[in-house]
Amino acid sequence: MNRLWLVVKSSIGKKELMALTGFCLILFLAVHLFGNLNIFRGTAAFNWYAETLHSLPAFVKIFEIGLLTIGAIHVFFATILVVQNLWARPHRYSWKRWEGGRSWGSWSMLVTGPYILLFVIFHLLQFTLIDKAGRPISTIVAERFQQPAWVAFYAISMVFVGLHISHGFWSGFQTLGVQNERRGELRSLGLLVSLLFGVTFGAIPIAVYGFKNLLQ
Numbered sequence: 001m002n003r004l005w006l007v008v009k010s011s012i013g014k015k016e017l018m019a020l021t022g023f024c025l026i027l028f029l030a031v032h033l034f035g036n037l038n039i040f041r042g043t044a045a046f047n048w049y050a051e052t053l054h055s056l057p058a059f060v061k062i063f064e065i066g067l068l069t070i071g072a073i074h075v076f077f078a079t080i081l082v083v084q085n086l087w088a089r090p091h092r093y094s095w096k097r098w099e100g101g102r103s104w105g106s107w108s109m110l111v112t113g114p115y116i117l118l119f120v121i122f123h124l125l126q127f128t129l130i131d132k133a134g135r136p137i138s139t140i141v142a143e144r145f146q147q148p149a150w151v152a153f154y155a156i157s158m159v160f161v162g163l164h165i166s167h168g169f170w171s172g173f174q175t176l177g178v179q180n181e182r183r184g185e186l187r188s189l190g191l192l193v194s195l196l197f198g199v200t201f202g203a204i205p206i207a208v209y210g211f212k213n214l215l216q
Helices: 002-009 011-041 043-054 057-088 110-128 137-144 146-177 182-211
Strands: none
Touching: 011 043, 011 057, 011 146, 011 182, 043 057, 043 137, 057 110, 110 137, 110 146, 137 182, 146 182
């Protein structure tokens, strides 16, 4: 227990926990994306996917608790590290300053992090924590994404997700000890992963809006 406390107390320990939880969240996004791609197979396939999950309530509940715990740890230590950095160097994150070598992903982390947290809460309120009144999930998704404002909001949100992952992916490996000579490769891989999530997730609301019969 004392050793764990020493890890949590140290700056590098906090960063390592952020990296590990960040990778877990990326893995969840991959699973979530794989399931949501059933939308492109049509109404029956998408509803089958949702109903299969609902038929496993114990598994889903354990998964949700684990995901909530991981997300809370990630947000908690991210907040602590930001506050500590601002306290130590109050001008470090000045919006008017562009440090050489920094990417758009790293520069925007203070914006994309809180935005994604609010988006996740909003997303849950729109699709998970609602009274479905016996309606299939395909109907709810179709109704939401037949409104241009919702489509634009979700598409823009995926840009924020992509930016966040583009920096978090490679910096997480750096934190966990990957050598500096692999930095260029990790940056490229991080960019590829961020584009995969951002473009694919963003394409879902656009496709539902553009192809009216996709979920009918």
